[in-house]
Amino acid sequence: MRTRLIKTDGLVQQVLEGGFENDNAPLVLLIHGFPELAISWRAQVQALGAAGYHAVAPDMRGYGGTDKPEGAAAYSILNLVGDMVDLVRALGKTSCVVVGHDWGAPVAWHCALLRPDVFRAVAGLSVPFQPRRTKGPPTAAMAAITKRAGLGDLYIVRFQAADAHRALEADPATTLRKLFYAYDGATPAARKSTGFMPEGVALLDTIADDATLPPWMGADHFEEYVQAFSSGGFSGPLNWYRALDLNWSQTAFLQDQRITPPALFVVGQDDPVRHYAGGAEAGLKDWALGLTRSVVVPGAGHWIQQERADEVNALLLAFLGGLPAKPSSQAQGLG
Template identity: 35%
Template structure:
């Protein structure tokens, strides 16, 4: 895309691919989710890079043109946050404006928890802060509520989901990006791609092109999905590793944005968590919550211009 440059940096023992626009100005660092890439932020990189900011978006560990260690245990939250701290160091700055979505949002919350001095302000999309419940491991809790066919539970078995997804990365990306049910993501016994014709015949929304899907698919055809799936396989281990932060608050300034059709907002208890005031208790500098009407999970792509404007209006105050 015009004006976006690409390079490889060494961070935390791996080679990481980053896309960036803008040579000077405050750094805005974008973290993508699953199953995505730096490309998920293409619109925001262009917008913020044109407004005097240095917009930077990596392919996270295990994704795209960034290295993918083979061990599942190389994808703990400490590895993921460590990558981002090293990336910030490599950019030659002390602090960044952080913008993150989905799994990137989880990494973002933990960066704010572990190293708040590195974040000026945080614009978080889709996934609110998930405070550690000391009484139950997260995958165990999800299995108890949603059952064994819940996608996070199904992702736990090494090799199985990636083998299915490898059959057609294009269909996986189309199904994921265009899903709008708002219900918990249940993978049927027949598999995620059990009904390919239904996915193929689904029309693309105006904000998503076949070219976009092809870009994602081409990268996952090269790398497979194992890296991204390994993030989910460390949920319970992360719970053990972060015991010391039980009850800790997020102290950086935060703006949270989600769509009212987002499956995370509707099925994780997120709506109740936000409306009850508990979100604000855990994140006392939560400055604003934006609920976008008629928008689903991938709001940074579906409502790209609106998201770019929200980011700019928030970070320009700092």
């Protein structure tokens, strides 16, 4: 594996890659979520590279070693998909398979939705495709629904505040330790985060102060996260959430459009994100028309590609192995 910087249109992206020695290796992009980095895919980059694929995991826009534009408008879903199209071209390929986890899953789904000519297959981990709603922007609806149900505030709504990142930046190590703990499969159910919090209570205050690192998270690996978020902050990552209503306004042209490339969905049985995104799992086959498998991993939590690396690797390799032969890897056609 290696890490390098790649200049794309208007953005410098830092990537972790494996299998780069073979120019003809099929490209697989691995898109991380919040609060993650390219290194969350280290086990997959290694396994896919060893299996003959060119596996590339970028630090996404606003994260790690990649550029961090100012303002929420720079983090719309169209920007994020565009970054991946640009990265495919910069890597000298015309097509790839795209895999996303957490926030990376909606990006991956939209890659396949918007550019099926480039993204020939898609796998989403933890978060199913959620189609655009017709009744207006999502954040006000989220707030109304949760309050009506007596659930308090969903963290996604709290993240809309312009200064929401400051509480997370006060002590990045504590923030990351608590978030990784609260969404991990090994954490007792009563101590997991539901994503909801009482009015006036901060997200981090809903997670126990004695939260420990998950079993799969070594001290050195954790320190990589701490250093990256101490340096880069949480403003860029939270701008992904702050662009949700902008995404709604910019994607009317996608209303009712279906995802046509072959697709895979994998989720941990005990993933707390299912409390608020799980409702879309049952209908996924109606929106991802090429869905080949929908897998629930027993006992797994949210950080599934790190918690259950071997199982995820096996699922991805089986999915990749069942795809039609890739088209030519030469770069014409993406100019």
